């Protein structure tokens with residue numbers, strides 16, 4: 001009996017052991033699918049704890065860099081990784097460093113003499129004739145008139161030349177050149193104040209405010225371009241500038257001005273298309289005061305449809321700006337290629353607003369440099385700057401001596 005009981009117990013234990021093995025074997029086969037299925041080397045969800053065993057090996061097997069492959073953070077390493085940071089950079093274009101302004105006219109002289117040579121050479125040829133008779137003097141007169149010198153200045157110049165040639169007696173080419181140089185210089189006015197007044201003013205509140213320059217002129221004369229170039233001249237001279245895009249007549253003018261400004265790091269204050277120019281000008285000066293800028297340049301619209309319309313607009317811009325403080329300079333931009341037409345425009349503008357200086361643009365494209373003399377006579381204000389090309393730094397302070405030298409050669 002004891003043997004029977006013992007045999008039953010053994011049989012139960014053996015059966016139990018066998019069934020346990022079978023169950024655990026089944027469990028093992030069912031388990032693998034969910035978690036261990038090839039874990040991805042995801043950056044966003046790293047394992048909270050380092051895995052061990054097979055699961056840890058799987059991801060690292062895919063891409064493993066040995067120490068030889070790894071670039072260590074040496075001085076060169078950032079350069080190799082720089083491209084990754086580049087896409088964010090284009091927002092801020094590099095600020096340009098404009099050419100210094102001193103001696104610009106001399107540097108641009110070739111361009112000036114190319115277009116002006118006919119005047120100087122023509123005069124020298126005529127004066128070198130053996131007999132200076134009435135006809136020759138008439139030709140001298142015509143040459144000056146053709147170059148837009150204007151009637152009164154031409155007559156003055158011819159009279160003085162006749163007198164001096166008579167006194168001189170014999171004439172060598174050098175004598176004549178010197179004579180002509182002196183007389184042309186006298187006519188241009190070597191002693192006129194040609195500085196663009198950009199010094200700080202005293203605001204109505206008693207504090208210093210930026211120098212304010214208004215740029216006026218007919219659309220198309222190069223007004224916006226000149227404002228941009230002038231900003232560069234000032235920046236080249238170490239001044240900080242704020243631009244006011246008060247030419248709201250042509251939407252692209254504000255964009256154009258802003259681009260000029262961005263190139264030299266100057267902020268442009270602008271308003272909606274067709275907005276009130278005076279309020280933009282006011283805001284520009286306000287911004288200039290807030291930024292403690294040295295100069296505020298205001299580009300205006302110059303529609304010549306009616307004189308009263310123009311007067312209303314420019315007069316208002318000036319009056320509104322003067323709520324902050326004085327306007328230091330009102331520059332009239334004239335296109336040298338328009339000749340007598342330019343003079344008519346100049347007259348209208350001078351009646352509307354007090355012009356303090358003239359910028360003569362496109363002098364590179366005309367042989368009629370005599371307009372410098374004529375416009376000064378007409379307005380009684382000096383030519384302060386001349387435009388000699390479309391390049392960013394092709395605006396030069398006007399220097400009478402360099403100009404006359406370019407006309408008649410050294």
Ligand SMILES: Nc1nc2c(ncn2[C@@H]2O[C@H](COP(=O)(O)OP(=O)(O)OP(=O)(O)O)[C@@H](O)[C@H]2O)c(=O)[nH]1
Pocket residue numbers: 217218219220221222223224225226247250253301302361362363364365386387388389390394
């Ligand atoms: N050759 C030459 N071209 C110039 C000079 N100054 C300006 N220009 C060109 O003249 C054209 C007209 O210039 P803008 O500045 O747009 O004229 P604007 O008077 O401001 O005209 P709006 O913007 O319509 O008011 C542009 O193509 C300029 O590049 C210069 O001194 N020489």
